[in-house]
Amino acid sequence: MESTEICRRLVPEAISWALTRFTRLVTGAQARWIGCAPVPVQRVYFGNHNSHADFALIWASLPAELRRVTRPVAGADYWNASAIKRYIIHEVLHGVVIERSREDSAVEPVDVMAEALKAGGSLIVFPEGTRNTTDELLLPLKSGIYFLAQQCPQVEFVPVWMDNLGRLLPKGEIVPVPLLCSISFGTPLQLQPAEDKDSFIGRIRAALLATKESAQPGE
Amino acid sequence: MSHLQTTWLMAGGILALLVLASVLGAWLKLKVADGNPHSLIDSLNIRIRAWWAMTIAIGLALLVGRVGVLILFAFVSFTALREFLTVAPTRRGDHQALVMAFFIVLPFQYFLVGVEWYGMYSVFIPVYAFLFLPILSAVKSDARNFLERTGTIQWALMITVFCISHIPALLNLRIPGYDGRNVFLIVFLVLIIQSGDIFHHVCSRYFGRHQIAPQVSPNKTAEGFVGGTASAVVLGMLLSWMTPFSVTEAALVSLACTLMGFFGGLALSAMKRDRGVRDWGIMAEGYGMLDRVATVCVVAPVYFHIVRHWWSA
Numbered sequence: 363m364e365s366t367e368i369c370r371r372l373v374p375e376a377i378s379w380a381l382t383r384f385t386r387l388v389t390g391a392q393a394r395w396i397g398c399a400p401v402p403v404q405r406v407y408f409g410n411h412n413s414h415a416d417f418a419l420i421w422a423s424l425p426a427e428l429r430r431v432t433r434p435v436a437g438a439d440y441w442n443a444s445a446i447k448r449y450i451i452h453e454v455l456h457g458v459v460i461e462r463s464r465e466d467s468a469v470e471p472v473d474v475m476a477e478a479l480k481a482g483g484s485l486i487v488f489p490e491g492t493r494n495t496t497d498e499l500l501l502p503l504k505s506g507i508y509f510l511a512q513q514c515p516q517v518e519f520v521p522v523w524m525d526n527l528g529r530l531l532p533k534g535e536i537v538p539v540p541l542l543c544s545i546s547f548g549t550p551l552q553l554q555p556a557e558d559k560d561s562f563i564g565r566i567r568a569a570l571l572a573t574k575e576s577a578q579p580g581e
Numbered sequence: 582m583s584h585l586q587t588t589w590l591m592a593g594g595i596l597a598l599l600v601l602a603s604v605l606g607a608w609l610k611l612k613v614a615d616g617n618p619h620s621l622i623d624s625l626n627i628r629i630r631a632w633w634a635m636t637i638a639i640g641l642a643l644l645v646g647r648v649g650v651l652i653l654f655a656f657v658s659f660t661a662l663r664e665f666l667t668v669a670p671t672r673r674g675d676h677q678a679l680v681m682a683f684f685i686v687l688p689f690q691y692f693l694v695g696v697e698w699y700g701m702y703s704v705f706i707p708v709y710a711f712l713f714l715p716i717l718s719a720v721k722s723d724a725r726n727f728l729e730r731t732g733t734i735q736w737a738l739m740i741t742v743f744c745i746s747h748i749p750a751l752l753n754l755r756i757p758g759y760d761g762r763n764v765f766l767i768v769f770l771v772l773i774i775q776s777g778d779i780f781h782h783v784c785s786r787y788f789g790r791h792q793i794a795p796q797v798s799p800n801k802t803a804e805g806f807v808g809g810t811a812s813a814v815v816l817g818m819l820l821s822w823m824t825p826f827s828v829t830e831a832a833l834v835s836l837a838c839t840l841m842g843f844f845g846g847l848a849l850s851a852m853k854r855d856r857g858v859r860d861w862g863i864m865a866e867g868y869g870m871l872d873r874v875a876t877v878c879v880v881a882p883v884y885f886h887i888v889r890h891w892w893s894a
Binding site for chain 1: 659663664666667671673676679680683684
């Protein structure tokens with residue numbers, strides 16, 4: 363009984379450690395905290411989405427004490443598909459799993475996320491909703507992030523821009539190429555009183571692009 | 582001079598020079614720059630730190646032996662290839678070509694050098710990778726910027742894998758009367774190129790008037806070129822005792838190497854400009870591997886063939 367208990371606690375810790383090291387090694391990315399510091403404030407980190415590795419990179423870039431309270435929001439269709447994925451998302455990453463298609467879900471995805479925030483954790487979300495495989499910088503953003511902000515207006519929304527990850531492991535590929543990636547954390551924003559959806563989503567989008575710009579190495 | 586004497590003389594000399602350079606660098610930073618940022622002194626100190634890293638890495642590799650040298654330069658190739666391809670304009674369709682470049686072409690090239698198959702390691706990348714990798718991209722049916730994409734991948738492999746692998750390949754050469762001392766060919770090359778580079782930098786800074794290609798590399802001047810080349814040639818003559826060359830031959834070999842290094846480096850700078858980065862290692866926060874070894878890269882195959890043609894049995 364006791365040994366199973368130890369396994370239940372240590373194995374996820376070990377996998378989490380290995381995953382963090384592996385991600386940092388493969389991407390070569392060092393987190394740049396440009397618009398804010400890595401401090402324990404309740405936050406929603408929202409990033410551009412090009413690759414499965416996005417998920418792991420934001421998570422691996424957080425200092426350990428922030429990582430412990432930060433939960434990635436993940437699509438149930440992908441992560442509940444196999445026992446290994448289920449184990450990783452629930453036991454290792456402590457993800458918040460949501461149903462992406464509205465029909466097979468009794469609860470609104472936004473409510474699930476808001477509940478996780480009300481429990482005190484931080485979240486990692488990808489407001490594009492799906493991986494961007496086009497040549498555009500960003501896909502049109504989903505409105506979920508606005509409704510989430512409405513439910514939790516005190517939470518800081520931190521833009522995260524990741525470069526090159528889409529090239530590292532494009533959708534549908536298995537072997538990653540070890541190109542150098544970058545990850546930058548921009549200036550946080552909050553929902554203004556009486557701010558409407560289009561304005562907030564517009565600011566979210568602008569914040570992502572501004573973070574990309576400020577991360578440019580330049581001449 | 583016996584093998585052991587050469588080794589001690591060289592190791593002692595290099596260590597003494599490094600200590601001297603570090604002390605000088607620290608003194609300049611403290612007295613001349615007053616501890617403030619100073620472009621020339623800071624870049625000198627960055628170089629000195631890189632030399633320490635280089636010396637320690639090469640020293641450790643030499644202790645391990647041939648396999649150590651192969652692993653060291655395979656690692657250098659890997660890091661440099663990573664930096665080069667990071668800023669390459671590749672698209673989704675190139676993914677498998679990139680996977681091949683990193684995980685098949687690079688290790689196989691070093692394997693070929695390791696088994697001393699000269700006929701194959703000198704054509705594997707220029708012929709077989711050249712013909713085969715674009716096929717992997719083409720079957721993905723995306724022709725946009727195709728020539729630029731495949732050309733960049735090929736250049737990346739040529740510079741960072743093919744060229745660098747010619748440094749450990751120097752150990753394969755059989756030179757009559759020079760048995761077991763081939764590693765000094767590597768040390769000689771690195772010393773000539775690195776010192777030429779630093780003298781060029783200093784001469785450009787203090788006497789530089791005429792830029793050679795301002796759009797490509799504003800730091801390269803005619804004055805720096807003359808100063809760097811002359812000092813590398815003099816150093817080459819002073820170091821001829823560690824090589825199979827006579828003093829005159831050492832001067833000529835050094836001249837060929839610095840000329841190749843200078844103009845080859847210019848071409849690499851132009852590629853860097855084209856990709857819109859100041860340093861190859863820009864993504865790696867600070868100076869990258871390729872910025873440090875670029876000149877040695879372009880010289881290595883030429884140096885290898887000079888030695889192979891005129892000195893090896």
